[in-house]
Amino acid sequence: MKKLTIIGSGPAGYTAAFAAARAGQAVTLVESEALGGTCLNSGCIPTKTFKSSADILDKFRHMSEFAVTGSSQAAIDMARLLERKNRVIRLLAQGLEKSCAHLNVAVARGRGRLVSAQQVQVTAKDGSTQRIDGDAVILAVGSRPLELPALPTDKRHILTSDGVLNLDRVPASICIVGGGVIGCEMACIFRAFGAEVTVVEGQNRLLPLPAVDEEISKLLHRELKKAGIKVETGVTVSRAEVGDGMVRLHTEAASGERPSVPPPFEVESVFVTVGRVPDTEGLGLETAGVVCDARGWVQTDVFLETSVPGVYAIGDILGPGKIMLAHMAAAEAECVVENLGQQSKPCDYSLVPSAIFTTPEIGCVGLSEAQALAKGRNVRCVRLHMRELGKAHAMGEIAGLFKLVIDAESQAILGAHICGPHATDLIAEAALAIHMGASAEDVARTIHAHPTLAEGFGDLCRIARLA
Structure with missing residues (x-):
């Protein structure tokens, strides 16, 4: 043994x-x-x-x-x-x-x-x-969690993601530094809890991850703004001053793409979610x-x-x-x-689904449109809005999108991107389809129950088959 x-x-x-x-x-x-x-x-x-x-x-x-x-x-x-x-x-x-x-x-x-x-x-x-x-x-x-020299955590006013989960009250105002997965999830949670929330992200979009399709990022940005969350992209926090129970934040442009930055502003708490x-x-x-x-x-x-x-x-x-x-x-x-002891099977990173628990949720697997184009693939994209599903209307959650990235020549599914209610669960079917080498035709011919959100993926593949 x-x-x-x-x-x-x-x-x-x-x-x-x-x-x-x-x-x-x-x-x-x-x-x-x-x-x-x-x-x-x-x-x-x-x-x-x-x-x-x-x-x-x-x-x-x-x-x-x-x-x-x-x-x-x-x-x-x-x-x-x-x-x-x-x-x-x-x-x-x-x-x-x-x-x-x-x-x-x-x-x-x-x-x-x-x-x-x-x-x-x-x-x-x-x-x-x-x-x-x-x-x-x-x-x-x-x-x-990674800590920033400009934002030294004090476990009272400036917190890492670990510290946030032990708060015994909801701060009246919060600045979340970092618009990645953790930052966006925290923004949705604490906005629902009643806080005024600002998200500051150094890159030019929320969720600036290669696997997250830019179209999905834009949709989330729009929904966060609808929820009353202020979003500042292309900006970094350069300095923080703590006093009288508040944190005064100074920002600067992350690159030459942004000509102006927000003036200094004060919040009760700062959540630092910039990486690990x-x-x-x-x-x-x-x-x-x-x-x-x-x-x-x-x-x-x-x-x-x-x-x-x-x-x-x-x-x-x-x-x-x-x-x-x-x-x-x-x-x-x-x-x-x-x-162990034989080394016959390399670890496969080619098909890893992502589940992002924002409001609305995001699920993605395979290549984004930008990734597929960068690989030189001839692609076409098919979209279905969440509001086209009867179940979404019954639930009162119509914001969202199904997006399919398909190889225009082989008709193979290269990537699937879902934003909307239960997207983190819905992405599993897309992951299985890509893993099994199923075409849009195969998925379209699979009967999906009605009325469900899952039938959105089936409808999307039906559109792809007919397009």
């Missing part, structure tokens, strides 16, 4: 641990904090718990439109929301603990330090140490000989093995050069466990 040591228990670490244990390996999972990593404790799950409350608040405020009478003066109770968030986290963490016990995965509590592919040293919070011997090591320690850095302090990478890039992200080959034979790396520790998503981390974990 081979022995495997995994440092870090987020989606990458626990997925690898469970897969390896099921394959008959003896697994030790090293974790210095709570099981579940960033995703469970300060990322995916708590933010979606907040978002669920935000969605209900939005419904309450529009209850008269649904012929529901009664008080519409709903408000968020942050103390109870924090209790609910912590309860959800505890429940899921207990599930991970039970899975470890059921699969005989040993859990070593403490900070892991890589000694070699055969040895990891674990230092507990009381200072005691133990050495774990094995045949291979997987590094899955994840990342932490590897959480590798004390991991012993340099001493062990693990090669990292200039920013500290671990470098691997296509099988996710580092420069040290027998030491693998998965999840956020690989950085933005890969794909920093929980479900990709889990896929990397499965790949490494499958390849």
Whole structure:
């Protein structure tokens, strides 16, 4: 029986641990904090718990439109929301603990330090140490929020995304620095909670990610403005002054494209959501000989093995050069466990769906229009507006778009982009279609139930077939 040591228990670490244990390996999972990593404790799950409350608040405020009478003066109770968030986290963490016990995965509590592919040293919070011997090591320690010199966090007025999830009240006014996924999600949540929100993004659009189609970014920008969220693109925060319970922010143009910038303005709180850095302090990478890039992200080959034979790396520790998503981390974990000792299947990053929980939601998979054109593909794009679906009208959520990127010659589906209610769920069919090599014709001939939102993808492919 081979022995495997995994440092870090987020989606990458626990997925690898469970897969390896099921394959008959003896697994030790090293974790210095709570099981579940960033995703469970300060990322995916708590933010979606907040978002669920935000969605209900939005419904309450529009209850008269649904012929529901009664008080519409709903408000968020942050103390109870924090209790609910912590309860959800505890429940899921207990599930991970039970899975470890059921699969005989040993859990070593403490900070892991890589000694070699055969040895990891674990230092507990009381200072005691133990050495774990094995045949291979997987590094899955994840990342932490990036802090900006111009915006030093104080955990009161200037917060990282971690600190935001522990607020016991809703600030009256908020500036969110960074219009990426986390920033846009937080903007929608706290606007629903009643805050005045401004988003500042250095690039020329919200969600400036290659995988997010520019048309979808523009649609989200429009909907955020409709919701009363102020958006400033092409601008960075150059300086912050804290005083009298407020933060005064000074901005500057991020590039020559913007001729003017907003004058200094004051907010009660600033949320810094500009990116993440590897959480590798004390991991012993340099001493062990693990090669990292200039920013500290671990470098691997296509099988996710580092420069040290027998030491693998998965999840956020690989950085933005890969794909920093929980479900990709889990896929990397499965790949490494499958390849241990044989290295026959490179990790595939060609088809990774994204789920963005803004209002409206965004789901995308495959190539954006710009990416397809950059690859020299002859493409055509087909669109269907969410308002064309009867279910969307019944729900009172008609803002949104289905967009398909198709190879004009082969008719293969290259990418799908959805913005609207439940887009994060709807994108799964598109991902399966592209993975299976289905054409728009194949999807169009698949009967979709009516009235549903899912039939929007079927209608979109029907349009593509006839166009």
